[in-house]
Every structure is written in C-alpha cells, then in structure tokens.
Amino acid sequence: MQRRAAAIYFVFFLVIGAGAFGYMSVADAQRPTVSLEDPAYTVSQGESFTVDGREYTLAEITAESTEEGEIERGGTLEWTNESGANATTEEVNIASGANTTLNGQTYLAYMPDNSTVQLTANYQNYAADLDRQAYFAERMNGFWGVTIVGLFAAIILLAAAYLPVKD
Structure with a gap:
C-alpha cells in the first residue's frame, strides 16, 4: 500500500x-519587449537628423556581449562645430537605455538592433517596458x-x- x-x-x-x-x-x-511609442527620432547608421538647428549623423553602432549573455549597444553621433575659423567634428557617445543630451535637450537613447537608434523624451514608456520585462523574468x-x-x-x-x- x-x-x-x-x-x-x-x-x-x-x-x-x-x-x-x-x-x-x-x-x-x-516575452515582453521594449518598444518606444512614437520616438522623437529614428535613425539608421549613416543617416542624419536635426535637433534645434544642429545636424547630427549616426556614425557608428557597437554591440558587445556581457558575461550574463546580454547585449550592450552603444554608438557615436557626430556633428560639425562651425564656430570660429576652423570647422571641427565633435562626437557624442550614446548608450542604449542611457540619457543623451543633444543641443541642450535630453533624450533617452534606445537601440533595438545593431543598426538603428531611437531617441525619445518619453521615459515613462521605456521604464514601463523594463518593469514588464522584470516582472516576466x-x-x-x-x-x-x-x-x-x-x-x-x-x-x-x-x-x-x-x-x-x-x-
């Protein structure tokens, strides 16, 4: 028995x-994903966009794998500083999920893949997506x-x- x-x-x-x-x-x-609703700018590598009269070009996007198996993406935006006698190219480093200040305005940079950058001022939407991912995990x-x-x-x-x- x-x-x-x-x-x-x-x-x-x-x-x-x-x-x-x-x-x-x-x-x-x-599995929930991060999707920015109506980003202010969506730019592919090599494309340009203008923020308050200053033109930025997405020069490169880099992607590295972490020990945890996640992908960390970053990149470089370039703009030409034409003040003074010589025009110089300035760089702005960006990272996915980090704040970036462009011509005095702060944006959240998100890179859904290795060739696209989305910039938004809507932090609540991004934070809500991250919360949904954490809850799912x-x-x-x-x-x-x-x-x-x-x-x-x-x-x-x-x-x-x-x-x-x-x-």
Whole structure:
C-alpha cells in the first residue's frame, strides 16, 4: 500500500513539474519587449537628423556581449562645430537605455538592433517596458523553482518508498 501511495504522489509531483515546464515553454514566446511609442527620432547608421538647428549623423553602432549573455549597444553621433575659423567634428557617445543630451535637450537613447537608434523624451514608456520585462523574468524564475522542486520531490519520494524494509 505504501508503494502505491508513493507512486501516486510521484506522478502528482511529476505532473506539477512537467506542467510548470510546459507553461514556461509556451510563455517564453510571449516575452515582453521594449518598444518606444512614437520616438522623437529614428535613425539608421549613416543617416542624419536635426535637433534645434544642429545636424547630427549616426556614425557608428557597437554591440558587445556581457558575461550574463546580454547585449550592450552603444554608438557615436557626430556633428560639425562651425564656430570660429576652423570647422571641427565633435562626437557624442550614446548608450542604449542611457540619457543623451543633444543641443541642450535630453533624450533617452534606445537601440533595438545593431543598426538603428531611437531617441525619445518619453521615459515613462521605456521604464514601463523594463518593469514588464522584470516582472516576466521574476515569474519565469518562479516556474523554474516549481519545476525543480516538484521533480526533486518526486524523485526523493519514489526513492524513499522503495528503500528496503528492515524487520
């Protein structure tokens, strides 16, 4: 009787763990992304745009992988300083998710891929998207916990049920 009950609980914990894993597989396709609604500027590499009379050109975009497996993107905007006798090219470094000041105006720079920069003054939308991503990651970590604990409990329960009996 004890082994039959253990087998039933084994199946129960196995179903719980497999169900959590199955849900994670389906939910991963619905992972939230950052999408800026109506950015002030959307520029590809080599294109120019004007902020209050000053023309900026997106010179380059760089992408590096971190140890955590995330991609950090950055880039360089160039503009020509024509004051004085010589015209000099000035650079503004930008990073995805960081503030950038262009001609006295502050924008949030976001790089959805390795060739595009979006600039926006709507920080709330970007922050809300990051909050949704953090909430999703927290929930997925919880499902991983349920999967691991459920499968571990099933294995321990089954192993304990089939220990030899000492009389």
